[in-house]
Amino acid sequence: MAGVSLKCGDCGALLKSVEEAQEHAELTSHSNFSESTEAVLNLVCSSCGKPCRSKIESDLHTKRTGHTEFIDKTLEAAKPISLEVPKVAKESEEAIAAGSxxxxxxxxxxxxxxxxxxxLEAMGFPTARATRAIHFSGNTSLEAAVNWVVEHEADPDIDQMPMVPVNRHVEASKPSLTPEEMKLKAQELRMMMRKSREHSRLFLHT
Known part of the structure; x- marks a missing residue:
């Protein structure tokens, strides 16, 4: 007779399919399974139709509900067990394993x-350079962004638009400076930029 269930060699549980055996293994860490000709018990309550897979289950059902009559449909439900893992499950597992x-x-x-x-654009910086400077200086202040530009002026990708993974795409924090303070800060930074450029020219000529 062909096998109609998988039997756990560790606890004796009968399982109707490979999926059930996998679930049982995950829950119990049991790994010793073999094909069995013993069908999984299928006692159906004649009052409410609940299926019970063991005598213990049917006894508990009787205690909870008072239902005492069960129809044994074990042989009706029994069918040769397939040891193949369903294709859909395999594909989904592979997709999960591949993941990101x-x-x-x-x-x-x-x-x-x-x-x-x-x-920054008003000060003459290209959009990509300005965006890069603000992003990499932490979205904190105009001064920090200009300092970043001064330090990274020689970077080959300084005029490339920065890109970040979509999950890190968060809204920038807002500056705490008033418009008047921003204007003063911009003037200071323009002076700082001029001095920096003059220093760079002197350094190159020496």
């Missing part, structure tokens, strides 16, 4: 503070 490693992460331009960006 097979799919490139979506990249987006980071959000930066619009006022800081406008200030």
């Amino acid at each position: 490693t097979s799919e490139p992460e979506e990249m987006v331009v980071p959000e930066v503070d619009k006022k800081l960006l406008e200030e």
